[in-house]
Amino acid sequence: MIKVADVAYGRLGAPDLDRMEEFLLDFGMVRADRTKTALYMRGTDSEHHLHVTEIGDPTHFGLAYFARSEDDLKTLSKADGASEVEEIDEPGGGKRVRLTDPDGRPIEVIHGMETLDPIEVRDVVINTGKERFNRTGDLQRLKMRPSHVKRSAHAVFRTTNLKATLEWYQGYLGLMETDTIYVGDKDNHLATFNHIDAGDEYVDHHVMLALQSDSAAFNHLSFEVADFDDVQIGHEYLEKTGKYKLAWGIGRHVMGSQIFDYWRDPWGRIHEHWTDSDMVNANHVPELYADYEGLVNQWGPDFPETFLDDPELHAL
């Protein structure tokens, strides 16, 4: 029905907003606003926020995507089960349409959220073997500190019906299949990566990954950071706090090629830092990969079993 522009934020629940804020600050976000009942965190880009935590049970309340125009919201409001176009009564404002995906996951499509001045981040200039003089006279002196979360990048979840889920996201939100992973038989699809349809313009390899499973569940929210040093220093910083569990990393994926690092928040929910994604556009031709080709790394630690099937994470 429409083609969304990007993922906007994930909405989580947490019984202790102070503890959640402490984690997200350590993870490299900045507070945009906080009310009595919710916490809104931003990155260095200009979106008002890219992460919402509501006070309550440590569960997942769904995902929000950016519409390209208010007209697109009007179009989407005519979808089966969609809300009217409504004002967002929260910091950052804007308008939204609420929908429910085939698993029952709440989806918001929003437009007109307030923008803020971007937060300055140092320029990333790196000397390589081929280009040795990119950083002449500029000494690299990095500080041990949290990473710089730049923007919302993607969300990953488990679904009980991969086919219906893909039809829904592709049909209503205009996502396009990037690549699919199968197990054994080529018709036995385990997971499909989807990208934004921005025509000829290049976008991240995936904005959404859905995994076929026997239960629907949230898996992770993902955020782009400034550069590779940010991934590595952010990792060391989180490790040195001694407060959080590493979920997987640091490594370089095959699917999307990102250099990644995954951490669990105080209630076990996975948050990802990455840099250097593959970029595709609407001309990309989807490919099929076996699980042993696609779910491995180009380098880094092996895929941990607990990553996909964590009993703590059975909320949507």
Ligand SMILES: [Fe+2]
């Ligand atoms: Fe990811």
